[in-house]
Amino acid sequence: MSWTLDQFLQALRLLGSLDADVYRAVAVSLGVASASTVLAAAAGLPLGLTLGLARFRGKRLLTTVLHALMAVPTVLIGLVFYAVLSRQGLLGGWRLLYTRSAIVLGQCVLALPLVTALAHAATEGLDPRVRRTARTLGAGRWRTARTLLSEGRRSYLAAGVAAFGRVFGEVGISMMLGGNIRAYTRTVTTAIALETAKGEVALGLALGIVLMVVALGMNLVFLRLHGRGDRT
Amino acid sequence: MTATSTATATAHAIEVRNLTKAYEGRRVLQVERFALARGAIAAVVGPNGSGKTTLLSVLALLEPATTGEITLMGRPVGRRNRDALRRRVVMVHEEPWMFAATALGNVAYGLSARGVGRREARRRAAAALDAVGMAEAAERPARRLSAGQRRRVALARALAVEPEVLLLDEPLAGVDAQHAGVIERALARFPRQGRSVMLATHRLAAAYRLADRCVGLVAGRLTETPLDNHFAGTVVERDGEPVMQIAPGCTVHLATDLRGPAHVVIDPRTVILSRRPAASSARNTFFGRVAALAVQGDGVRVTVDVGVPVVAQVTERSMRQMGLAPGQQVAVIFKTLSVTVYGGKQA
Numbered sequence: 001m002s003w004t005l006d007q008f009l010q011a012l013r014l015l016g017s018l019d020a021d022v023y024r025a026v027a028v029s030l031g032v033a034s035a036s037t038v039l040a041a042a043a044g045l046p047l048g049l050t051l052g053l054a055r056f057r058g059k060r061l062l063t064t065v066l067h068a069l070m071a072v073p074t075v076l077i078g079l080v081f082y083a084v085l086s087r088q089g090l091l092g093g094w095r096l097l098y099t100r101s102a103i104v105l106g107q108c109v110l111a112l113p114l115v116t117a118l119a120h121a122a123t124e125g126l127d128p129r130v131r132r133t134a135r136t137l138g139a140g141r142w143r144t145a146r147t148l149l150s151e152g153r154r155s156y157l158a159a160g161v162a163a164f165g166r167v168f169g170e171v172g173i174s175m176m177l178g179g180n181i182r183a184y185t186r187t188v189t190t191a192i193a194l195e196t197a198k199g200e201v202a203l204g205l206a207l208g209i210v211l212m213v214v215a216l217g218m219n220l221v222f223l224r225l226h227g228r229g230d231r232t
Numbered sequence: 233m234t235a236t237s238t239a240t241a242t243a244h245a246i247e248v249r250n251l252t253k254a255y256e257g258r259r260v261l262q263v264e265r266f267a268l269a270r271g272a273i274a275a276v277v278g279p280n281g282s283g284k285t286t287l288l289s290v291l292a293l294l295e296p297a298t299t300g301e302i303t304l305m306g307r308p309v310g311r312r313n314r315d316a317l318r319r320r321v322v323m324v325h326e327e328p329w330m331f332a333a334t335a336l337g338n339v340a341y342g343l344s345a346r347g348v349g350r351r352e353a354r355r356r357a358a359a360a361l362d363a364v365g366m367a368e369a370a371e372r373p374a375r376r377l378s379a380g381q382r383r384r385v386a387l388a389r390a391l392a393v394e395p396e397v398l399l400l401d402e403p404l405a406g407v408d409a410q411h412a413g414v415i416e417r418a419l420a421r422f423p424r425q426g427r428s429v430m431l432a433t434h435r436l437a438a439a440y441r442l443a444d445r446c447v448g449l450v451a452g453r454l455t456e457t458p459l460d461n462h463f464a465g466t467v468v469e470r471d472g473e474p475v476m477q478i479a480p481g482c483t484v485h486l487a488t489d490l491r492g493p494a495h496v497v498i499d500p501r502t503v504i505l506s507r508r509p510a511a512s513s514a515r516n517t518f519f520g521r522v523a524a525l526a527v528q529g530d531g532v533r534v535t536v537d538v539g540v541p542v543v544a545q546v547t548e549r550s551m552r553q554m555g556l557a558p559g560q561q562v563a564v565i566f567k568t569l570s571v572t573v574y575g576g577k578q579a
Contacts, residue, residue, distance in 0.1 A: 129329035132294050137342035138319040138393060151332060 010202035015209060021183065022191070022207065026214055029187040032100050032178075033168040036107035040115045040167075041160050043108075048119020048159070049145055053131070063120065069113035074106075074172030081106045082176050098179035103187070106173035111163040118162055122155030123148065161222045168215060188214070244306070245270045245397045245428035246291055251300030253283075253290055253452075261286050261452040263300070268397070268430055271423040275439035276432045278449035284432035285326065287449065288399045291430070292323035305396055319346070322395040326402040328386030330374035335366060335385045338374045342393035360392035361385070363421075365414045380407045387415060398422060400431040404438050416442060440495070460533075460543040461498035467491050467573065479539035485515040487568040494573050502570035503544035505534060506563040507554060516571075518542070518564045522556055532556075536564050 051063070084090045085097040096102045126148060134147040149156055171189035178185030180194055188211045196204040246268040253261035261283045268274050278284050289295045291302065293314055302309045304317045322342070331338050339357035344350065361367050364384040369377060374385055383406065390398055403419075404412050419442060422429050432449075433439050439446050448455040463478040467490055474486040476496055484496060509517060520538035527533075532551045534544045542564050546556075556562070 127329060129325060129327075130331075132289075132323075132325070133329045133331070134341075134345075135318065136292050136294055136321075136323045137345055137389065138322075139341075139345040140315065143345050147331070 007202045007205055011205035011209060014203055014206040018206065018210070021186075022210065024183045025186050025188050025191045025207070026210060028100065028185065029168060029189070029211075030214065030218075032103045032107060032174070032187065033164055036104045036111055036167050037160060037164040039104065040108045040111035040163050044112050044115025044159070044163070045119045045149065045156060046145070047112075048116045048121075049123050049148060051116065051120040052123025052126075053148075063117075066113050066117050066120070070117060072110075072113075074110055074170045075176065076172075077106050077109050078173040078176030081109070081173070085177065097177065098181060098185060100178065100185055102177035103174050103185060106177045107167040107170065110170060110173060111167050114166055115159050115163045118159035119156055122152050122159060125155060126152045157222060157225060161219065164218060164222075165215065168218070169211070243269055245272075245304070246430070247301075247303040248291070249301045249303075251290065251302065252298050253286055253295070254298045259298075259452065261290065263287070263454050266447070266454055268428050270396075270428055271426050272445060273419065273423055273429040273431070273443045274445045274447065275443035276430065276449050276454070277434065277439045277446055278432075279434055282449045283452040284434075284449055285401050286452075288323055288401055288430070288432055291397075292321050292399050293318040294323060319393075320395055321397040321399065322390040322393060323399040324383075324386050324390045324401065324403065326405060327379075328382055328389075330377070330382055330385065333374060334371050335361060335374045335377065335381075335388075336370040338385055339389045339392050342389060346393065357388070357392050360388040363391060363418050364388045365411065380411055383407055384411060384415065387418060391418065394425075394427075396427055398427065398429045400429065402433055403431050403442075404433065404435070460500045461503070462495060463497075463540065464493075464495050467494050482518060482539040484571060485568045486571050486573055488573040489578055490573050491578075497572045498542070498566055499570050499572070500533070500543045500545040502566055503542065504565040505536070505544050505546060505554065505556070506565055507561075509563050510565060512565060514565045514567045516564075516566050516568065519561065520564060522558050522560045522562060525551070525556060525558060536562055538564055 051059070081102065082089075082097070085094065085102055086092055087097070096105070130148055130151045131144060134144045139147060169189065171193055174180075174185070174187045174190045175193060178187065178190065180186050180190040186194075188207055192204045192207045192211070195201075195207065244267045246266070248263050248266040251261065251263040251266075252259055276284050276287060286295070290297050293302075293304075293309060305320060307313060307317060309317055331341060333341075336354060336357050339360050340350075340353040343353035343356055348356070358367065358370060361370055364387050366381065366384050366388060369381060369385070374382065377385060383403070387400075387403070398419075400419075403415055407415060419429055429443075431439070431442060448460070463476070463484070465476040465478055467474050467476050467486060467488065469475075469491070470483075474488050474491070475483050476486060476494070477483045478496070484498075486496065504514070509519070518538035520536045520542070522534060523537040523541060524535040525532060526535075527548070531545050531547055534546055534551070534556060535541045536544065544564065
């Protein structure tokens with residue numbers, strides 16, 4: 001008990017003396033997580049919207065598969081992309097392994113089912129009058145889609161927030177595809193894993209606190225956007 | 233406007249043939265023929281759940297018909313021209329959705345969807361809001377408006393795009409008397425511009441006041457006679473009981489608190505025919521001769537002349553058992569509770 005407490009107290013003390021490496025890791029984490037969230041949203045929102053509006057055979061099956069994909073462990077996605085991106089792999093020539101792009105790619109795949117499923121749910125949760133009103137007033141396909149996204153922006157934003165949270169906190173993909181290279185692909189989570197493995201539990205905990213603070217900050221930013229959507 | 237010049241040959245804004253609409257195999261709409269003339273205001277009158285909203289949605293091309301043909305402005309609706317034709321028809325829902333914008337922003341929506349520039353769209357939207365008496369609310373968030381105000385904004389939103397056909401679902405429900413007048417005046421301007429209006433309502437009085445033609449919709453079927461057994465008159469009290477005289481010597485007993493000028497409708501399915509005057513609890517019994525028999529759907533419409541024509545809906549079996557034939561003397565019997573009273577004022 002006293003050891004644990006000691007580590008925590010040390011971690012709090014370390015917070016005041018974190019070095020540039022830590023800030024670099026935070027920057028890398030934020031950078032890759034933002035990029036993969038934006039990319040996953042760019043694909044997942046239209047997909048979820050379409051899935052929510054379209055009627056076709058096999059829709060239920062597709063939805064079930066989508067929900068199952070949300071449970072795929074990050075380490076599995078990391079492994080699959082590792083096999084693809086390794087020098088001898090299918091896309092080895094792209095020389096992507098151990099780059100930030102590789103992490104973004106893997107995290108996109110992680111976030112895509114989540115964004116799509118949540119956007120799908122958001123679309124089905126929208127009042128059916130939104131679409132009908134847009135269409136009867138003469139909105140074409142794109143305009144209608146824009147209106148749906150705008151009217152349901154709180155739910156679609158929530159899909160983005162959830163995706164960001166998922167990729168920002170994951171470690172499997174970052175570790176396997178990024179390689180934990182200092183000041184390049186080292187993220188906050190891989191740094192925690194490394195420090196803990198080295199026995200620097202207190203430093204790991206300090207990094208964990210940083211991770212939580214940054215995550216909280218990002219969610220506060222989203223909350224502001226949320227509130228803005230609320231007022232109109 | 234080449235689109236309209238070729239289509240002016242037809243006098244109809246809407247034509248419908250053999251239209252059906254089914255949800256999961258359950259048929260909710262069956263319209264053999266219907267036409268709405270250009271510049272006409274037609275009302276579809278029917279009880280809640282009779283398919284009015286579905287009919288308007290199908291005509292607004294918001295929902296596909298299961299079978300049948302729809303012709304808008306002389307053009308048969310097909311897969312290719314559906315989107316283009318949809319822009320010439322606007323439906324206003326009973327409880328309109330307001331976009332998360334100001335009232336003005338809502339009214340400008342259809343214009344900007346048509347590529348009208350922002351400034352021009354706002355100018356025309358402001359004019360449309362003014363036409364429904366909502367000019368002061370232009371900059372207010374539409375969702376903060378009262379239900380009646382939202383309706384007027386929705387009407388302005390539809391008027392702004394100047395559709396050739398306006399489809400209104402229960403346009404006067406929840407609108408107070410003063411603003412009902414505003415809406416009526418806005419609608420009255422419409423036909424003069426060669427535009428057509430079709431409105432759905434369950435309020436017969438409103439239908440007769442607004443429309444120059446009324447059709448009935450009962451269980452998804454249109455009847456060209458607005459509604460069978462529809463009578464206008466005055467509800468008065470006689471021996472402490474509300475009654476309405478629907479023809480000389482023909483006074484219907486009612487169960488209502490309403491008094492004064494009103495419409496009554498007797499559901500034909502609840503009208504009983506009898507060869508002999510029967511001793512029953514029903515308060516209304518009239519004698520007359522069978523004027524007409526017509527097979528309709530899965531029953532027979534029997535029209536009995538009791539001074540005015542009263543329609544009874546019976547099964548073919550009971551028609552055969554009674555040996556009903558034109559000219560035959562029968563008693564027409566119905567309960568006060570099968571008479572629905574519209575209009576009038578609380579006693």
